[in-house]
Amino acid sequence: MAVRLPPRAIIREVGLRDGLQSITTVLPTERKKQWLRDAVAAGQTEIEVGSFVPPKLMPQLADTAELLAYAKTLPGLSASVLVPNLKGAERALEGDADLMLLPLSASHAHSLANLRKTPDEVVAELGRIRAARDASGRKTLIEGGVGTAFGCTIQGEVKTSEVLRLMQALLDAGADRVSLADTVGYADPYAVSTLFEQALKLAGDRFCCGHFHDTRGLALANSFAALQLGVTRFDASLAGIGGCPHAPGASGNTSTEDLAFMLSSMKVDSGIHLPKLLALRAQVAGWLEGEQTHGALWRAGLPKTFAASAAQ
């Protein structure tokens, strides 16, 4: 039987956070604002604008508060930020972010190495963030993102039961939504299909997003597998920039433009205007000269069969 796909899906742009945090070039704030503006003009409706980590740790994202304020002025844009802890969440609430994403590593080894907390300590932090949000009166949504969901470069195997346990714990602690991330590029489409099916059973429509890396060329196949299950939100990064510090030369996040093309070609509406997005991709790639960019569409261009109507 041929597959059935949802009529619509959202690409959440994470290039300004997951992308820029992984490369050495520090993009000036004005250029980031231009990126945000042009992304919205190209039809993008959800963008992770930065991360409220200490600027000393990540100078590339030191202007997150300013970008969040700017993003809030762009009509129709849902602006999200990554928050590593309660302190970051307080800044997200101050800035009235539409959503804040708290990352958790299902791999204990990865969690300790990257966050210096156990996964259950992160769950407890989410509870404190929920209390702060509720006390603040803000409508900022809280997303708990379970990373290293398909394995880990430090620990190796990550058990599905542990991924699901932590997802449930995040929901119980007060997350409005949960998502899954293949932080290190270990997923394959079959693994996505089986894990996401269980995640959907567990979280229902509070399961909101798949985050893939293209380390081994499988980001689009993985997205397709998730889409078949009815998942309709995917993180992706313009020009495929983004992090895999453990695999030098490997690709980063799913490339926004390649995913937007796949969706559009399959008549899954993402609201994105591909020629405008490709123009923005060229602009950003120009700003990042010397950095590795990824993706296939920008080289090949749109097919002749790609109806003008679909590109409008």
Added chain:
Amino acid sequence: MAVRLPPRAIIREVGLRDGLQSITTVLPTERKKQWLRDAVAAGQTEIEVGSFVPPKLMPQLADTAELLAYAKTLPGLSASVLVPNLKGAERALEGDADLMLLPLSASHAHSLANLRKTPDEVVAELGRIRAARDASGRKTLIEGGVGTAFGCTIQGEVKTSEVLRLMQALLDAGADRVSLADTVGYADPYAVSTLFEQALKLAGDRFCCGHFHDTRGLALANSFAALQLGVTRFDASLAGIGGCPHAPGASGNTSTEDLAFMLSSMKVDSGIHLPKLLALRAQVAGWLEGEQTHGALWRAGLPKTFAASAAQ
């Protein structure tokens, strides 16, 4: 519902034909023999060794007869060749090829530009090839490959009804098997799913193979979509070399090593030993210095979770 996949699938190596015909480097015959030998040692069981086109047109493949003879000495290897017409088929029969593939373009414009024949003239040629095969007493299988099945860089749209009509005509004319090719990289996984479903209904187990190009990064997603329908043979090219003369810089065929990894990771047995295949990939890429190669796995390496057993 999570997807179901077949337990086994075959990757037919087309790097020595579709790959080498598209690049300027002429690989010496001894190196091609080493490639064949090492591919068999890595577990590959089906290889398209060349094409019986006039050597003037394609000097890179002028040694096809010698390679076919050599391939026939390698135990367990099914050696196929591309034949553009009856004359080529006669050479394939002389050399006792295990299979000969006659390509047909469902796009009339592409057919006239590339083969100087209409699709129906190619169907008629297949009838003559079938008569020659039957008269020869050889067991050489005849595959009719319907190309530009998802659209065409010259003509644009290619109608599904025309693709299926030509597939049926090839079967009626005496093809033992038929296959579908996304010659120019226009397919998406949904299009694959819907077209291949109809092809399977029409041809049953005589539908034998999917041939994808990675022009827009979708070769693996397309293969995954076909695999879900029960298609268990895929053309692919080591290091992703191969032709897309109309899209300079774009990727070529599905990369053998990336597809082998996806299959292996999903526990679909291809019989391929990935570390040996990656070693061969490095060897061939070295021979092709200066040519563009593709693929992701060779950069990233195998995941830590990739069980030693799966790699043996």
